[in-house]
Amino acid sequence: MQFASALSEISDPQRLAEHLVLQVNAQHMPATVDLVLLFVNAELQPVIHDIAKQVRSELHARHILAVTAESVIGTDKEIERKPAASLLAMHLPDVSINAFHIADDEWETLLTDEGAFREKLEFENLRAFILFGDPFTTPAIQLLDACSAVFPHAPVVGGMASGITQAGQVRLLIDDDVHSSGCIGVSFAGNVQVDFVVSQGCRPVGHTFTVTKATKNVIFELDGESPVMKIETMLNALPESEQQFIRANALLIGRAIDEAKGNFGQGDFLIRSVLGVQAQQGSIVIGDLIRAGQTVQMHVRDAASAHEELKLLLEGEMLLADVPAGALLFSCNGRGTRMFDAPHHDVGLARQVLGNVPIAGFFAAGEFGPVGRRNFMHGQTASFALFRPAAKSES
Template sequence: MRFAADLDQHPNAGLSALRVGESLRRQLQHESADLSILFVTPAHAEHFEDIVQSFRKELPTRHLLGCTAESVVGRDREVEGGPAISAWAASLPGVDVQTFHAKFEQTPDGVLSDGLPTAEDLPGQVRTVLLFGDPYTCPARFLIDRLADDLPGIPLLGGMASGASNPGEHRLVRDDEITNFGGVGAVLSGPIKVRSVVSQGCRPVGRPFVITRSEKNVMFELGGRPALERLRETFAELPDKQRAIFQRGPHIGMAMNEYQDHFDRGDFLISSVIGADEDDGAVAVGAMVRTGQTIQFHVRDAESADEDLRSMLSPLKTIPEGKGRGALLFTCNGRGTRMFEQPHHDAAVVQSMIGPIPMAGLFAQGELGPVAGRNHIHGFTASLAIFEPEFELPPVR
């Protein structure tokens, strides 16, 4: 199993695609690829078709996915402006790769979908679903629910295309098909291990509360007292530095397993606080909540995001030697230098913690990844997929 990745910033789109394709072919030792992925910045968007053709001419590949993106990731770099192509390729012996183009239509009776994979269409041992969607025409939450029914427990990883300001401007590719709507993806089955890391960039503050009265996305009471009162109570207990961060944008974490005695990173699904009502003490958040659910307030800033990403990657630092591995990084377009003082933050942290590893990625308008075994679409998150051969250690004698 071999993986390759590179990033090219030549202003000529066709030449850039040839250069990055040639680099990947050399890294794969001149083998063809079973799966390749392209991320292209808006400066090259009008040449997307030429890029696909040039890339495939230089690197024969059975299956191809990709999309346009506001910014791209290549190895340990993040390009946040100007022309750039980031590419990733894998030789996956024994792995079944099935690509799809999912299309959606809103009707009076709800959303209709076509093209999504089902268990009946696939071989056994499904390992992961990769997906890149157009944020205007790919309803992520509906798609997540459908896959939860058809492929329960299978991680969904990827992100929404970014960088366009109007419907129809994003570009997606699936094999030989280029489109501007829906979602393109691949299902990987067989002897491949896929590890997922979802760093939501927050740290919990205060103590957990149980929602004792709520409606839709509004919390009226936490632990039998007005939710706004609990929020102010948490704020008052924070150190001065964290107060300033909390005041700029408090978040809540919704516990994914309410039967735990202790909660830590990775135990919460994060959502932002979007409003409050002085009259009834209610607090509104950006997700549906329910009475009986456990929540905890969180803060998010550059320091928290850096600390969280390192913490989530730390268990993966010990890597068996000789294993071919590759990674895809889906980071929010609100991260990068919009969040961190230094450029290349997320890519550099991944490489310093678990690299060197062939890695490509995009800055997404919504990142896909599992938290506590359930798939979600996130914001301000770094979602990482790590691919490696499946193997078993010999028994101890």
């Protein structure tokens, strides 16, 4: 198993493709490249097929998947909001790969018929999925829920294409086919282990509450009282410096992932936005479905917390396993220099902890990654997939 990553900021498509290939060849990849994942800044959308075709031809790649993005990640850099492309090339002996596209007119059947969903994505000895979706035509939450239910042992990583403002602008490419809607993906089976690191970059504020009344995504009661009143009381009890920080940053809400855990801490919550307040009722509207009985806690996102959490998670991963052969990174388009003072934060920290591991990815408009035993779509996260050969007992 061998990986190579590459990054180019050349705007001419032919020279850009040549530059990417040159970097891959310099890393002494074997003659057989099984898969290339190509990430292209949205400004280069009109020529994505030309770039992908040239890269695939010159690397003799069996498969190539490509997606447009606002910003791309490669080797040790994050190139934000300007023409660039990155890739991760994979040589995967004894690994089976299945690349697929889900079209708009397939969703209704696939998401209501488990048999049809299984038939579309079934793969013997399935290990993991990588998915890239068009945010205008991909029902991501339902898709990820279906993957969790039907393929519980094959987690999902990836993200929504970014850098687009309306339906039809996205470009999703599999080999020679270019799509402007739907979802593309690849599944892995055989001699591969894919581990995941999902850093939500938030710290909890105050104490937990129990939802006592809710409908859909509206919370009407926390601990039997108005959510607005309960949250205001909790915030007023915090030190003044903390209150000032929260006032200057968006307050988020986390719902407990595993209610049975009891003692909750950082990382035990799925973070969602607070979309609004219904002042007359004292209720709050959040970016997720919620029900009575669930545990929630307010959170705040800051650069220091995001840095420390990601560092700890990556260091923990290195304690448990060997250095990965390669890695994918899907970072929220609200991270990068929009969150951190210095550029290249997430990929730089990954290289610092993981070593000289080939890495590529993009800034997504919603990142996919497992938390616990379920797949979720996140916001403001850094979501990693780390590739290694499977343990002998598993392959």
